[in-house]
Amino acid sequence: MSILSILQLHKYYGEQAALEDISLDIPEGKIFGLLGPNGAGKTTLIRIVNQIIAQDSGEIRFDNEPLERYHISKIGYLPEERGLYKKMTVYDQLIYFARIKGISSREARSKVNYWLDKLSVGAWRDKKIEELSKGMAQKVQFIATVIHGPKLLILDEPFSGFDPVNAALIRDEILEIKESGVTIMLSTHRMDSVEQLCDHVALINKSKLLLHGAIDAVKATHDERVFEVVLEAWSLDFPESWRVVKSSNLVTIWVAQDRMSANEVLSGVMKYGEVKSFGILRPSIEEIFIKQVKASDHG
Numbered sequence: 001m002s003i004l005s006i007l008q009l010h011k012y013y014g015e016q017a018a019l020e021d022i023s024l025d026i027p028e029g030k031i032f033g034l035l036g037p038n039g040a041g042k043t044t045l046i047r048i049v050n051q052i053i054a055q056d057s058g059e060i061r062f063d064n065e066p067l068e069r070y071h072i073s074k075i076g077y078l079p080e081e082r083g084l085y086k087k088m089t090v091y092d093q094l095i096y097f098a099r100i101k102g103i104s105s106r107e108a109r110s111k112v113n114y115w116l117d118k119l120s121v122g123a124w125r126d127k128k129i130e131e132l133s134k135g136m137a138q139k140v141q142f143i144a145t146v147i148h149g150p151k152l153l154i155l156d157e158p159f160s161g162f163d164p165v166n167a168a169l170i171r172d173e174i175l176e177i178k179e180s181g182v183t184i185m186l187s188t189h190r191m192d193s194v195e196q197l198c199d200h201v202a203l204i205n206k207s208k209l210l211l212h213g214a215i216d217a218v219k220a221t222h223d224e225r226v227f228e229v230v231l232e233a234w235s236l237d238f239p240e241s242w243r244v245v246k247s248s249n250l251v252t253i254w255v256a257q258d259r260m261s262a263n264e265v266l267s268g269v270m271k272y273g274e275v276k277s278f279g280i281l282r283p284s285i286e287e288i289f290i291k292q293v294k295a296s297d298h299g
């Protein structure tokens with residue numbers, strides 16, 4: 001079941017294409033990584049879903065209904081350019097954001113207190129945003145995004161500005177929110193976060209969709225079956241097609257081989273030395289990203 005279906009979406013800024021024929025299904029209750037190099041069209045897509053700008057053509061369905069104004073209260077959007085009122089206190093600001101999303105004032109107070117405590121920002125509740133550090137303000141913005149309990153959370157670079165401890169805290173919050181059944185669309189250039197968090201990914205380049213699907217399926221499709229072997233070598237006369245890195249008496253070898261079984265590769269390598277470790281490397285999302293973008297740029 002998809003919470004969001006995007007059908008043949010097109011958007012141009014004058015002559016400049018930002019989205020061309022994008023069709024995507026965002027499965028409910030999963031974390032969906034929206035990836036692509038700078039200028040690919042990600043922000044444009046996110047803005048269209050949030051009804052900040054309109055598409056030229058194509059359709060978006062939210063929960064199986066045509067996307068309408070009233071769906072906005074079911075969406076939480078953390079934009080890359082953060083927008084807090086600098087002169088307002090943390091507490092008043094969060095109450096304000098909760099109220100404009102339709103939450104009663106009693107519920108707003110209880111939710112604000114809950115989140116301030118959960119993200120350890122309670123001590124700053126009466127400070128103005130301009131008095132906060134960047135990371136602290138980011139936490140407040142994160143709370144403002146999730147305070148109304150959205151069904152779909154759209155996070156654009158949610159980790160920027162956070163130190164590693166707070167980035168891990170936000171990552172755990174995102175996973176907890178997902179566990180509660182919320183769908184999350186995550187746009188980030190941090191591929192480590194994509195590996196840690198995403199169940200599905202889509203890759204856009206120069207306004208076009210290059211690939212999309214469950215992360216395991218994407219990896220399986222782009223798996224070139226690279227075997228990684230660490231050897232204590234007694235012969236260094238390796239075939240030229242192998243990538244080899246030597247460090248003291250150990251040699252690491254990568255063999256790309258899609259026709260031979262692991263046993264066959266292993267017995268081929270064994271004659272060069274004592275095998276210390278052997279495994280099949282799965283491609284990382286970063287490798288797939290770079291390869292696909294380069295191929296599409298040159299194709």
Ligand SMILES: Nc1ncnc2c1ncn2[C@@H]1O[C@H](COP(=O)(O)OP(=O)(O)OP(=O)(O)O)[C@@H](O)[C@H]1O
Binds near residue numbers: 017040041043
């Ligand atoms: N308001 C605008 N007017 C004209 N062109 C725009 C506008 N906004 C975006 N574009 C163009 O549309 C294309 C897609 O931009 P978009 O901001 O959606 O990319 P992005 O994937 O979010 O990039 P980044 O990772 O750098 O944030 C780019 O070529 C960009 O120059």
